[in-house]
Amino acid sequence: MVILYYRRTFLLYDGIISVGDVMSNIKINTTKIGSHIVKLRKEQHLTQESLGKKIHISPTHISTVENGGSYSLNTLITICDGLDTRLDYILYGNIRDNSKDNLIDLLNLCTDKDIAILESVAHTLIDFKER
Numbered sequence: 001m002v003i004l005y006y007r008r009t010f011l012l013y014d015g016i017i018s019v020g021d022v023m024s025n026i027k028i029n030t031t032k033i034g035s036h037i038v039k040l041r042k043e044q045h046l047t048q049e050s051l052g053k054k055i056h057i058s059p060t061h062i063s064t065v066e067n068g069g070s071y072s073l074n075t076l077i078t079i080c081d082g083l084d085t086r087l088d089y090i091l092y093g094n095i096r097d098n099s100k101d102n103l104i105d106l107l108n109l110c111t112d113k114d115i116a117i118l119e120s121v122a123h124t125l126i127d128f129k130e131r
Helices: 019-025 030-043 048-055 059-066 073-082 087-092 099-108 112-130
Strands: 002-006 009-013
Touching (some): 030 087, 048 059
Antiparallel strands (some): 002 009
16 A cells, blocks of 8 residues: 555555545545536536547546546546646645645544654654754
């Protein structure tokens, strides 16, 4: 299992994990993701068919994604590339260039033990800076 960093967004990925599983880890609603895709596709005056031809995905599968159905992370990345957008826009509806947002995304992927270790490191860093 790896942490995937794609266009300034971190995601957990093992090659077979479904987007629904990933989204439950970082608390994203797949229906909202679908609505972000629809909005961007329509802004670019693309139909599901024309987007599908551009990225070699069937219009039926694009419909499934747009309606919050099941799909792979690779499919989501392919759609992002086809719409010339960043993954954070599709996930959140806006571009996240904030380091704190990126850190929160990473923390959402951590176990309680990982968070305890990171908290200890942060306290050490703060203590060191105060000296």
